[in-house]
Amino acid sequence: MTAGRAPLEAGRFRALAEAYGGDISRWPEAERASAEAWLARNPREGAAELEAARALDDLLETWRTPEPAEALRNRVLIPAPAQVRQARRRAFVLTLGGGAGLAAACLAGILVAPVLLSTPTAGPAPSPSSQIEETAPSAALIPSDEVLAEVLADWEPPLADAEADIGV
Amino acid sequence: MLRPVTDALSLASGAGVARPAASSARPDDPDADLVRRIGKGDDLAIRALTARKLPRLTALAARILGDPAEAEDVAQESLIRAWRQAPVWRFGEARFDTWLHRVAVNLCRDRLRRRRPGDAADLDALVDPGPAPDRGLEARDVGDRVAAAMATLPPRQREALVLCHYQDLGNIEAAQVLGVSIEALESLLSRGRRALRAALSDLVP
Numbered sequence: 001m002t003a004g005r006a007p008l009e010a011g012r013f014r015a016l017a018e019a020y021g022g023d024i025s026r027w028p029e030a031e032r033a034s035a036e037a038w039l040a041r042n043p044r045e046g047a048a049e050l051e052a053a054r055a056l057d058d059l060l061e062t063w064r065t066p067e068p069a070e071a072l073r074n075r076v077l078i079p080a081p082a083q084v085r086q087a088r089r090r091a092f093v094l095t096l097g098g099g100a101g102l103a104a105a106c107l108a109g110i111l112v113a114p115v116l117l118s119t120p121t122a123g124p125a126p127s128p129s130s131q132i133e134e135t136a137p138s139a140a141l142i143p144s145d146e147v148l149a150e151v152l153a154d155w156e157p158p159l160a161d162a163e164a165d166i167g168v
Numbered sequence: 169m170l171r172p173v174t175d176a177l178s179l180a181s182g183a184g185v186a187r188p189a190a191s192s193a194r195p196d197d198p199d200a201d202l203v204r205r206i207g208k209g210d211d212l213a214i215r216a217l218t219a220r221k222l223p224r225l226t227a228l229a230a231r232i233l234g235d236p237a238e239a240e241d242v243a244q245e246s247l248i249r250a251w252r253q254a255p256v257w258r259f260g261e262a263r264f265d266t267w268l269h270r271v272a273v274n275l276c277r278d279r280l281r282r283r284r285p286g287d288a289a290d291l292d293a294l295v296d297p298g299p300a301p302d303r304g305l306e307a308r309d310v311g312d313r314v315a316a317a318m319a320t321l322p323p324r325q326r327e328a329l330v331l332c333h334y335q336d337l338g339n340i341e342a343a344q345v346l347g348v349s350i351e352a353l354e355s356l357l358s359r360g361r362r363a364l365r366a367a368l369s370d371l372v373p
Contacts, residue, residue: 019357020332020339028339028350055372056365060333063314065227065236072240076222076247080214083251084206091256 008034010042014049022054199264206254214251221247221265224335225272231330232276234319242279246272266341273327273345280323310371317367325360328353 013035020027024035039046197203199220205213225246229239249271250264257264318326324346331342332353343353365372 015354015358018361019354021361026332026336052373053361056361056368057333059310059368059371060314060329060364062308062311063231063318064311065230065239068222068226068240068243072226072244073218073222075244076218077215079248080218080251081209081211083248084209084214084254087252088207088209088255 008038010038010045013038013042013046017049017053021057022050022052023057024050197259197263197265200259203254203257203264204259206251207257208255217250218247221250221268224265225268228269228272228330228335229276231315231318231334232273232323232327233279234315238279242272242275245275262344263341266337266344269331269335269337269341269345273331276327277323313368313371314364317364320367321360321363324348325356325363328356329360329364332357 008031012031016027016031016035024032024039027035039050199217202213202217202220206217222243225243226239229242230236233239233242246268250268253267318329321329327346328342331337331345332339335342337345339350339353343350346353346356348356
């Protein structure tokens with residue numbers, strides 16, 4: 001890539017128009033000023049390049065896609081609060097939520113196990129390629145007392161889980 | 169050898185990708201406030217982000233996949249991942265919109281990989297059926313031609329064009345989403361535009 005401050009050559013101006021189209025405001029930020037300067041020095045040549053690129057831009061603009069339907073909006077919105085709550089709890093458990101979480105876990109370590117086992121399995125399973133987007137939880141973002149209360153409120157005694165598993 | 173644009177989007181990939189250079193970090197994230205509020209469970213922020221992103225994600229996926237029903241599924245899944253990500257989002261490393269685009273593009277790639285030969289795009293369903301006040305039937309016909317020409321492009325060229333032209337991402341963000349260098353992105357764009365120009369030569373002066 002051409003350095004931002006270097007004078008632009010005709011070939012680079014053409015290459016930018018061919019890649020990014022005929023609107024200089026959509027070109028790489030670092031090269032816009034040089035491109036404008038080159039255009040001021042070479043108005044006829046520059047205008048011809050931009051016009052040719054703009055013709056294709058205008059054509060591309062004719063392809064418009066439908067707006068999302070209301071049903072799709074609902075499919076996104078309805079599960080959202082539960083998904084956020086679940087993510088907060090999982091992050092809290094994974095990071096032990098700082099001191100409060102650690103203390104609680106020490107006092108009742110077994111309480112956390114059912115939550116750990118059940119929380120990540122809800123919802124659609126992530127696809128292989130999308131794993132790269134997952135980033136590690138940041139404990140600093142999770143208000144520990146509030147989430148700890150949510151975790152404890154959801155907790156059910158392990159014995160009940162064991163009984164359910166064996167069909168009692 | 170050209171290195172892909174490094175970014176916070178791939179830090180957890182285990183591929184040894186470095187943290188973003190200072191020049192590519194985007195602390196000026198226009199979605200930051202909404203993401204912060206969503207992370208705290210704010211329902212109004214969830215609605216606001218949905219209104220802002222759902223049309224963008226649906227259009228992105230529709231143009232990459234060529235299938236409106238699949239595009240809806242991709243948009244839905246992308247936003248569900250956004251809800252899970254908001255409470256743990258690390259501000260200042262990447263724009264949330266860039267991350268969201270990366271999620272959606274990867275979901276599209278998964279679906280394209282699973283497709284069998286012969287699965288064709290429903291081009292009629294892909295184009296907005298109602299002509300806008302300043303557009304007539306002719307514009308819709310041209311839109312159909314553009315959609316058909318885009319569908320014939322190699323997937324990476326199509327992705328690059330969709331991200332830069334239709335989604336209006338900057339070159340750094342688009343390269344981050346695609347996991348390629350800026351030079352590679354430019355090459356994809358140039359080749360894509362050349363191919364479109366050839367396919368639509370009767371419409372381009």
